[in-house]
Amino acid sequence: MPISHDAHTVKQFDAQLANLRNLVLEMGGLVEDQIKNAVKSLDDEDLTLAREVIARDQIINGLQVKIDEDTITLIATRQPVGSDLRLIMSLSKAVTDLERIGDEAEKIARMTIKTYDVVSSPPSAKLLRDVTPMAKLATDMLHGCLDALARVDVEMAVNVARGDDNLDQEFQSALRRLITYMMEDPRTIGHAISVLFIIKALERIGDHAKNIAEYIIYLVKGKDVRHVSMDTLEKDALAE
Amino acid sequence: MNTTTIETKTALDGAVNPDVREAPLSSAQITDYDHRQTVGRITADNPKMACREVNVYYSEKHALRQVSLDIGANEVIAFIGPSGCGKSTFLRCLNRMNDTIVSCRITGHIQLDQDNIYDKSIDVVQLRARVGMVFQKPNPFPKSIYENVAYGPRIHGMINGKAELDELVYASLERAGLIKEVEKRMDEPGTSLSGGQQQRLCIARAIAVNPEVILMDEPCSALDPIATAKIEELIDELRENYTIVIVTHSMQQAARVSQRTAYFHLGDLIEVGETDQIFTNPRHKLTEDYITGRFG
Numbered sequence: 001m002p003i004s005h006d007a008h009t010v011k012q013f014d015a016q017l018a019n020l021r022n023l024v025l026e027m028g029g030l031v032e033d034q035i036k037n038a039v040k041s042l043d044d045e046d047l048t049l050a051r052e053v054i055a056r057d058q059i060i061n062g063l064q065v066k067i068d069e070d071t072i073t074l075i076a077t078r079q080p081v082g083s084d085l086r087l088i089m090s091l092s093k094a095v096t097d098l099e100r101i102g103d104e105a106e107k108i109a110r111m112t113i114k115t116y117d118v119v120s121s122p123p124s125a126k127l128l129r130d131v132t133p134m135a136k137l138a139t140d141m142l143h144g145c146l147d148a149l150a151r152v153d154v155e156m157a158v159n160v161a162r163g164d165d166n167l168d169q170e171f172q173s174a175l176r177r178l179i180t181y182m183m184e185d186p187r188t189i190g191h192a193i194s195v196l197f198i199i200k201a202l203e204r205i206g207d208h209a210k211n212i213a214e215y216i217i218y219l220v221k222g223k224d225v226r227h228v229s230m231d232t233l234e235k236d237a238l239a240e
Numbered sequence: 241m242n243t244t245t246i247e248t249k250t251a252l253d254g255a256v257n258p259d260v261r262e263a264p265l266s267s268a269q270i271t272d273y274d275h276r277q278t279v280g281r282i283t284a285d286n287p288k289m290a291c292r293e294v295n296v297y298y299s300e301k302h303a304l305r306q307v308s309l310d311i312g313a314n315e316v317i318a319f320i321g322p323s324g325c326g327k328s329t330f331l332r333c334l335n336r337m338n339d340t341i342v343s344c345r346i347t348g349h350i351q352l353d354q355d356n357i358y359d360k361s362i363d364v365v366q367l368r369a370r371v372g373m374v375f376q377k378p379n380p381f382p383k384s385i386y387e388n389v390a391y392g393p394r395i396h397g398m399i400n401g402k403a404e405l406d407e408l409v410y411a412s413l414e415r416a417g418l419i420k421e422v423e424k425r426m427d428e429p430g431t432s433l434s435g436g437q438q439q440r441l442c443i444a445r446a447i448a449v450n451p452e453v454i455l456m457d458e459p460c461s462a463l464d465p466i467a468t469a470k471i472e473e474l475i476d477e478l479r480e481n482y483t484i485v486i487v488t489h490s491m492q493q494a495a496r497v498s499q500r501t502a503y504f505h506l507g508d509l510i511e512v513g514e515t516d517q518i519f520t521n522p523r524h525k526l527t528e529d530y531i532t533g534r535f536g
Binding site: 004006007008009010013079080081082083084085086222 | 491492495519520521522525527528529531532533534535
C-alpha cells in the first residue's frame with residue numbers, strides 16, 4: 001500500500017510529522033557536511049577544520065536527543081498506525097544510523113589530527129590513495145539515501161543499497177594494498193593503521209546508509225528487508 | 241455449501257418464516273451500485289460462521305453490499321469503520337437481530353457451523369442462545385443480579401433444580417470476572433452496579449446460556465478506561481471457549497483485543513486481515529486513511 005499523502009483530520013498531527021521529518025533531514029544534511037569536512041581536513045592537512053568537525057559532533061548528538069524526544073511524544077499522544085507508524089519508526093531508526101555516521105566522521109577527523117599534528121613525516125600519497133574514491137562512494141550513498149528519504153522514493157533507496165557492495169569491494173582491495181605496503185616497508189605500519197581506521201570508517205558509513213535505505217523500503221512497502229539477499233531486497237522493494 | 245439465498249421481511253420478534261428463495265442472487269441484481277471488492281483473505285482456517293454475499297436493505301437503502309466473510313472458531317474478530325458503514329448492521333445479521341426491523345430485508349447466506357441461520361427450520365430464540373449479544377449500553381433487566389443471570393438458563397429449560405441454577409449463575413459471574421464484587425449482594429438490583437460492572441453482568445448473562453458466539457456492539461464505549469481494560473482482559477479469556485465478534489469505534493481497542501480485523505466503508509467490506517497487518521500495513525487506501533485519521 002503506497003503512502004497516503006492526504007492530510008490528517010487533525011492538522012496538528014500533519015505538522016508534527018512534517019516537523020519530525022524536517023529535523024531528520026536537517027540532521028542528515030549536517031552529517032553529510034561532517035563527512036565531507038572530515039575527508040577534506042585529511043586531504044588538506046587542515047587541523048583547524050578537523051577540530052571543527054569534532055566539535056560539531058555535539059550538535060548532531062543534540063539533534064538525535066531532540067528527535068527522540070519528539071518521536072516519543074508523537075507515539076504517546078497520537079498512537080500512530082499504518083503508514084504513520086512506519087514513517088515514525090523509520091525516521092527513528094534512521095536517526096540512530098545518522099548519529100553513528102556522525103561518529104565515523106568524527107573518527108576520521110581525529111585521524112587527521114593524529115596523522116598531521118606530529119613532527120614525524122606525513123604519510124606518503126600512495127597510502128592515502130584509496131581514501132578519496134571510497135569517501136566519494138560513501139558520501140554518494142549517504143546523499144542518495146537522504147534524497148530517497150526526502151522524496152520517499154523506493155527506487156533511489158534500492159540504488160543506495162546496491163552501492164554498498166561496491167564500497168565493500170573497494171574496502172577489501174584497499175585493505176590488500178595496505179597489507180602489501182606494510183609488508184614491503186614496516187616503517188609505514190603506523191600510518192597504514194591510521195589509514196585503515198579511516199577506510200573502515202568510510203566502509204561503516206556505507207553500511208549505515210544501506211540501513212537507512214532499508215528503512216525507506218519498509219516505510220513505503222511495509223516489507224522488512226533487513227538481513228535478506230540483495231535479490232530479495234530488490235524483489236520486495238520494486239514489487240507492485 | 242448450501243447456496244440458498246434468503247430474503248426476510250419479518251415483523252417484530254421475527255422468529256417466523258423468512259421467505260426462502262431457491263435461486264441464487266443474479267449478478268444483474270448486484271450491479272446497481274459501485275460495489276468495492278474486499279481486499280484480503282475472507283476465509284478462516286476453522287470457520288465458526290460463514291457469510292456469503294450478504295446484502296441488507298433498509299427500505300430502499302442498500303446498507304450492506306455483498307459481504308462475504310468467515311468468522312473463525314475461538315477468534316476475536318473486530319469490525320471497524322466510520323459511522324453508517326454497516327458494521328453494526330452486519331453484526332446484527334449474525335443472530336438475526338435485524339429481523340425485528342420491519343423495513344429490513346436481507347439476502348445472502350449465513351451459516352453457523354452447518355446450519356443456515358436464515359433457514360425456515362431455525363428457531364430464532366435458540367439461535368440467539370447460540371449467538372449471544374452484548375450491547376453498547378449495559379442493559380441489565382430490572383431484576384436482581386442473580387435473576388439477571390438465571391433468567392436465560394431458566395427460560396431455555398437448561399437446568400434442573402435450584403442447586404444447579406446456583407452453580408451456573410456463580411460460574412457465569414466467575415467467568416465474567418464479576419463474582420468477587422457481587423457474591424455478597426446477589427439479591428440487589430442489577431442496576432445498582434457501576435457501569436463497568438453492569439456490562440460484565442450483561443456478559444455473564446450472555447454466557448449463562450452457553451453460547452458459541454458472542455457478538456459485542458461497542459461494549460466499552462460507555463465505560464471508563466479501567467472498566468474497559470477489565471472487559472478487554474475478559475474478552476481475551478473468553479476466547480478460549482467462545483468465538484467473539486466485536487464492533488468498536490476505538491481502533492486501539494480493535495488492535496488490542498482482536499486477531500483479525502475487518503474494515504467496513506459505506507456498506508462495503510473493504511479489507512479484512514490479521515490485525516497486526518491491518519494496523520501496520522493495510523493494503524487498501526480507504527483502510528489506511530481511516531486508521532490513520534485521514535478522513536476529512
